[in-house]
Amino acid sequence: MSTSHIRIEGLRKTFPAPRGGTAVTVFDQVWFGIEKGEFVCLIGHSGCGKTTVLNILAGLDESSGGGVIVNGKEITGPSLDRAVIFQHHALLPWLSVLGNIAFAVRSRHPGWDKAKVRAHCQKYIDLVHLSGAELKKPSQLSGGMKQRVGIARALAIEPDILLMDEPFSALDALTRGSLQDELVSICTATQQTSFMITHDIDEAILLADKIVLMSNGPEARVCEIVENTLPKGRTRKDMHRHPHYYPMRNHLLEFLVNRANSFKTELSDPGYDPMHPPVTRPGVGQPAARPVTTGEPLLDAMTAGR
Amino acid sequence: MPLSLGLRAGLLSVVLFIAFIALWHAAVSGTGKVADIDPEYAKLMGASAVTGASAMPGPGDIGVKLWEHLTNPFYDNGPNDKGIGIQLGYSILRVLLGFGLAVVTAIPLGFLIGMSPLFYKALDPYIQILKPISPLAWMPLALYTIKDSNASAIFVIYICSVWPMLLNTAFGVASVRKEWLNVARTLEVGQMRTALSVILPAAAPTIMTGVRISIGIAWLVIVAAEMLVGGTGIGYFVWNEWNNLSITNVIIAILSIGVIGMLLDQALGWLARIVAYQE
Numbered sequence: 001m002s003t004s005h006i007r008i009e010g011l012r013k014t015f016p017a018p019r020g021g022t023a024v025t026v027f028d029q030v031w032f033g034i035e036k037g038e039f040v041c042l043i044g045h046s047g048c049g050k051t052t053v054l055n056i057l058a059g060l061d062e063s064s065g066g067g068v069i070v071n072g073k074e075i076t077g078p079s080l081d082r083a084v085i086f087q088h089h090a091l092l093p094w095l096s097v098l099g100n101i102a103f104a105v106r107s108r109h110p111g112w113d114k115a116k117v118r119a120h121c122q123k124y125i126d127l128v129h130l131s132g133a134e135l136k137k138p139s140q141l142s143g144g145m146k147q148r149v150g151i152a153r154a155l156a157i158e159p160d161i162l163l164m165d166e167p168f169s170a171l172d173a174l175t176r177g178s179l180q181d182e183l184v185s186i187c188t189a190t191q192q193t194s195f196m197i198t199h200d201i202d203e204a205i206l207l208a209d210k211i212v213l214m215s216n217g218p219e220a221r222v223c224e225i226v227e228n229t230l231p232k233g234r235t236r237k238d239m240h241r242h243p244h245y246y247p248m249r250n251h252l253l254e255f256l257v258n259r260a261n262s263f264k265t266e267l268s269d270p271g272y273d274p275m276h277p278p279v280t281r282p283g284v285g286q287p288a289a290r291p292v293t294t295g296e297p298l299l300d301a302m303t304a305g306r
Numbered sequence: 307m308p309l310s311l312g313l314r315a316g317l318l319s320v321v322l323f324i325a326f327i328a329l330w331h332a333a334v335s336g337t338g339k340v341a342d343i344d345p346e347y348a349k350l351m352g353a354s355a356v357t358g359a360s361a362m363p364g365p366g367d368i369g370v371k372l373w374e375h376l377t378n379p380f381y382d383n384g385p386n387d388k389g390i391g392i393q394l395g396y397s398i399l400r401v402l403l404g405f406g407l408a409v410v411t412a413i414p415l416g417f418l419i420g421m422s423p424l425f426y427k428a429l430d431p432y433i434q435i436l437k438p439i440s441p442l443a444w445m446p447l448a449l450y451t452i453k454d455s456n457a458s459a460i461f462v463i464y465i466c467s468v469w470p471m472l473l474n475t476a477f478g479v480a481s482v483r484k485e486w487l488n489v490a491r492t493l494e495v496g497q498m499r500t501a502l503s504v505i506l507p508a509a510a511p512t513i514m515t516g517v518r519i520s521i522g523i524a525w526l527v528i529v530a531a532e533m534l535v536g537g538t539g540i541g542y543f544v545w546n547e548w549n550n551l552s553i554t555n556v557i558i559a560i561l562s563i564g565v566i567g568m569l570l571d572q573a574l575g576w577l578a579r580i581v582a583y584q585e
């Protein structure tokens with residue numbers, strides 16, 4: 001792990017005690033790495049500290065212990081090399097689609113002239129299929145279109161790593177699906193290193209090369225790192241036919257429903273080392289599991305886990 | 307076919323206007339020659355006693371006088387007889403000077419206060435005490451220190467328009483959405499550029515609300531201030547015409563104060579619409 005492109009090392013976050021209360025350590029000893037070109041998803045229950053981890057990675061929040069190493073250097077604050085796609089798009093409402101993206105491009109390339117900025121923006125507007133909406137204001141766009149602008153704005157600065165906090169959670173299933181497909185094609189085409197928080201197991205299986213499982217807080221840890229055993233090039237339409245799909249899915253579901261909570265007992269296992277959380281490869285080296293939930297509606301893992 | 311709301315409202319406005327004029331006319335016009343009065347006494351008392359007509363001018367008198375003013379608004383026959391246009395011009399000039407000075411101090415200062423919780427807290431007690439003071443209460447102090455009635459009037463305008471802008475700017479700047487600031491932070495946008503291209507446009511609608519309140523108050527206060535300091539201006543004009551017992555001119559002055567106030571507000575309303583955004 002010490003050779004990873006981005007390393008999260010012994011990260012801890014303690015929020016100071018509110019008046020009359022005690023300080024809470026949301027997570028502690030969080031270790032994992034992100035390789036160059038890798039897509040990593042972080043899954044965990046609500047409140048376990050996922051957003052906090054991402055904000056620390058982005059440099060927007062400070063850790064109480066441990067640190068984040070990018071390219072061998074510890075980060076000290078936000079950087080143009082780490083672009084964030086915010087959950088609620090965070091577009092500047094007084095700027096047009098073009099204006100929002102240009103704001104980012106001009107920050108990255110202060111020396112560029114108007115025409116160059118414009119051409120660069122257009123490239124990314126076309127990439128997220130927003131051609132024709134350049135001059136619209138965010139309030140004139142649908143939720144999906146707004147999130148597309150957010151994606152274009154983040155990609156346009158050509159960051160080292162793309163950080164996403166549940167970017168599609170506010171969208172309807174259909175829009176979410178098509179945006180996931182677009183994100184897959186963009187990220188595979190550009191070998192974009194990405195880190196994404198999600199609540200959606202299928203989204204994680206579709207997008208991630210590696211899924212980091214975080215236990216429930218307080219003092220949450222990384223329980224396990226799951227390698228995606230489905231082949232690259234999988235699509236939303238065909239991935240459920242692959243024999244590894246159900247083992248993956250069941251493994252993640254099992255984690256969210258049962259293990260995230262009872263992880264405290266696994267912690268006491270002398271084999272568990274937070275610096276090197278166990279790595280699992282569901283479906284590999286075990287008989288292909290029978291699809292358990294065939295025909296049934298997809299269970300919402302998060303509701304089931306509560 | 308039903309008429310559009312705008313058209314119906316317009317019609318109603320016209321009807322109301324005509325009804326008002328008619329009532330006014332009826333209320334002030336006389337009933338003819340009143341019984342026998344000693345002719346000597348009648349001569350002494352003027353028309354009101356003779357015809358029973360009110361001393362209050364009717365809409366016709368106002369119309370005639372208004373036409374006179376409109377056709378020759380800028381005459382100048384010495385200090386006590388200037389056209390209403392000149393008087394309004396003086397008032398507008400004073401308001402714009404005092405208000406302009408307030409804009410250039412209140413908005414930057416408000417920015418500073420809004421961006422720094424330290425300043426916000428430290429200056430808050432002063433603002434809370436200074437804000438409720440009637441601007442006219444400053445007048446003696448201003449006259450004593452500045453020793454110039456014109457500058458004192460401008461100072462009073464300044465002091466009354468500064469608070470709404472200061473408070474609204476500070477509030478608008480302090481409540482810019484954290485998300486937008488985070489966008490700027492992740493893009494490594496410098497402080498100056500963040501202030502100008504994120505905080506300023508984000509807070510602009512709130513700032514403009516303060517600016518509009520300020521100009522409204524300034525226009526209210528200038529009339530009173532000019533009544534006090536005298537010399538020129540629409541406030542002085544009103545007081546002077548009252549001393550001349552020319553109610554017609556007083557009414558015309560009141561009307562023109564209303565119209566100019568409306569125009570000032572609409573000009574800023576137009577500016578406010580330009581900086582408004584929809585989330």
Ligand SMILES: Nc1ncnc2c1ncn2[C@@H]1O[C@H](COP(=O)(O)OP(=O)(O)OP(=O)(O)O)[C@@H](O)[C@H]1O
Nearest residue numbers: 015016026044045046047048049050051052053217
């Ligand atoms: N400023 C703060 N002060 C105190 N506690 C905080 C603060 N911010 C977050 N927390 C706590 O830290 C914990 C983690 O918050 P975080 O937003 O990172 O959770 P999350 O995993 O992203 O949840 P979700 O899935 O609902 O988005 C929560 O229990 C929250 O109550």
Ligand SMILES: [Mg+2]
Nearest residue numbers: 050051052165
């Ligand atoms: Mg969150």
